[in-house]
Amino acid sequence: MMVDSGSFRKYAHDFVDWMADYLENVEEYPVKSQVKPGEVFSKIPDQPPFESESMDDIFKDFKDIILPGMTHWQSPNYFAYFTANSSYPSVLAEMLTSTMAAQCMVWETSPAAAELEEKVMNWLRDMIGLPDMFEGVIQDTASTATLVALLTAREKKSGYRINEQGFSGMERYRVYCSTEAHSSVEKALKMAGFGRENLVKVATDDALAMRPDLLDEAIIKDRGNGYQPLCVVAALGTTGTSAIDPLHAIGEICESHGAWLHVDAAYAGTALVLPEQRGMIKGIEMVDSFVFNPHKWMFTNFDCSAYYVKDVGALLKTFEILPEYLKTGTRGQVNDYRDWGVQLGRRFRALKLWFVIRDYGVEGIKEKVGSHIQWAGELAGKISKTGSFELFEPQNLGLVCFRYAPPAVTDIAQLNALNHKLMNALNDSGEMYLTHTKVNGFITLRMVIGQTSVTRDHVLKAWERIEKATASIR
Numbered sequence: 001m002m003v004d005s006g007s008f009r010k011y012a013h014d015f016v017d018w019m020a021d022y023l024e025n026v027e028e029y030p031v032k033s034q035v036k037p038g039e040v041f042s043k044i045p046d047q048p049p050f051e052s053e054s055m056d057d058i059f060k061d062f063k064d065i066i067l068p069g070m071t072h073w074q075s076p077n078y079f080a081y082f083t084a085n086s087s088y089p090s091v092l093a094e095m096l097t098s099t100m101a102a103q104c105m106v107w108e109t110s111p112a113a114a115e116l117e118e119k120v121m122n123w124l125r126d127m128i129g130l131p132d133m134f135e136g137v138i139q140d141t142a143s144t145a146t147l148v149a150l151l152t153a154r155e156k157k158s159g160y161r162i163n164e165q166g167f168s169g170m171e172r173y174r175v176y177c178s179t180e181a182h183s184s185v186e187k188a189l190k191m192a193g194f195g196r197e198n199l200v201k202v203a204t205d206d207a208l209a210m211r212p213d214l215l216d217e218a219i220i221k222d223r224g225n226g227y228q229p230l231c232v233v234a235a236l237g238t239t240g241t242s243a244i245d246p247l248h249a250i251g252e253i254c255e256s257h258g259a260w261l262h263v264d265a266a267y268a269g270t271a272l273v274l275p276e277q278r279g280m281i282k283g284i285e286m287v288d289s290f291v292f293n294p295h296k297w298m299f300t301n302f303d304c305s306a307y308y309v310k311d312v313g314a315l316l317k318t319f320e321i322l323p324e325y326l327k328t329g330t331r332g333q334v335n336d337y338r339d340w341g342v343q344l345g346r347r348f349r350a351l352k353l354w355f356v357i358r359d360y361g362v363e364g365i366k367e368k369v370g371s372h373i374q375w376a377g378e379l380a381g382k383i384s385k386t387g388s389f390e391l392f393e394p395q396n397l398g399l400v401c402f403r404y405a406p407p408a409v410t411d412i413a414q415l416n417a418l419n420h421k422l423m424n425a426l427n428d429s430g431e432m433y434l435t436h437t438k439v440n441g442f443i444t445l446r447m448v449i450g451q452t453s454v455t456r457d458h459v460l461k462a463w464e465r466i467e468k469a470t471a472s473i474r
């Protein structure tokens with residue numbers, strides 16, 4: 001029998017109990033799902049049910065079929081990629097959001113959603129120390145935000161002509177980022193019509209941060225060859241090693257060449273709640289747009305990406321379009337966020353952010369993020385003292401990069417194979433989950449300390465597990 005209002009109440013209560021148990025006991029599940037490719041697919045019938053199935057059966061299958069195929073991102077033993085944090089207040093807000101299921105495309109379709117978004121984006125801007133010349137909007141992901149930045153830069157530079165006439169007869173544009181920048185930059189170039197060949201990847205220094213001297217050189221050379229420098233994407237906290245590009249120097253170069261400066265701080269942006277971390281945004285006044293993901297490190301369920309832009313007029317001119325059915329009587333007096341990005345339909349994402357900020361308080365967020373950074377530093381200290389591991393330095397924020405390098409093994413291929421083996425052994429154990437990157441040809445393991453419920457003990461235990469696992473791979 002289909003769920004009705006009576007049974008909805010019962011199941012909702014049952015599910016909440018399950019949710020609370022899950023979050024309390026999440027450590028008991030293997031962190032990385034242990035299923036084989038195709039295993040879940042083969043357990044699901046090829047045809048949809050002809051008639052209604054009972055929610056008891058559906059929920060049983062969720063537990064029996066789906067749950068084993070889930071990787072548990074909310075486990076405190078999750079150290080992979082960057083975190084996609086959640087938290088109790090965030091989940092509670094998501095319950096309300098999905099219950100109201102509002103589609104918040106324009107102010108009128110839910111005024112509270114629009115006005116709360118405006119307010120929490122101001123809160124967040126102040127919390128991370130961005131100047132109030134920036135206005136914010138919530139995008140789904142940093143990838144979308146970077147695409148939005150490139151499109152806005154393109155339109156502003158072309159006098160909004162490419163939107164109208166396409167690229168024919170237009171100047172040839174180039175975009176710059178470091179060789180360590182996230183792949184979303186390259187993807188955005190493909191989508192924005194520039195072509196991947198017009199992304200110039202600037203080499204990095206020993207810390208894997210962009211070299212501004214080489215950026216300047218590349219732009220000068222391109223200008224000599226008839227290209228227009230459209231945009232530079234600076235990374236604060238690269239995915240591989242959390243390298244921090246020198247924003248001030250890059251900003252000056254952008255100003256001198258008239259290029260838009262977009263900052264991808266998807267991961268590291270949250271650390272800016274700590275005033276001592278704000279050295280990395282020195283030069284922020286030269287930045288045109290900035291993105292960071294509360295859905296990574298700020299305890300807010302995926303998806304929630306905070307995009308800030310200085311010239312809101314340029315953003316709106318790039319994206320607004322006004323068919324008859326979207327004309328409203330309040331236009332011009334309020335923010336209609338459909339004009340602030342790619343999509344028309346929008347989820348009510350501000351609610352979870354509001355719940356998180358109020359439940360934690362700014363101090364609570366600072367304390368947690370500060371602890372993560374401190375434990376990462378402690379772990380890095382331990383690693384640097386062992387004779388058989390090498391720490392990648394500089395170690396930044398909550399990310400610790402290292403490789404197993406027993407002195408007896410000097411061949412790079414052998415070392416890489418050993419590190420792959422070590423990572424697979426740890427991940428297959430289900431006890432923890434970490435991922436890798438490549439630094440100067442060396443497979444390097446990455447451990448991100450930033451999961452909502454991670455404690456210092458989890459970090460120390462993980463290190464114990466790593467050291468112990470080396471015995472099994474030799």
Ligand SMILES: Cc1ncc(COP(=O)(O)O)c(C=O)c1O
Pocket residue numbers: 082140141142143144182184235237238239264265266267293305
């Ligand atoms: C530095 C950086 N930029 C962008 C992204 C893409 O983020 P999103 O999944 O929100 O598009 C990531 C993802 O990890 C990242 O690390």
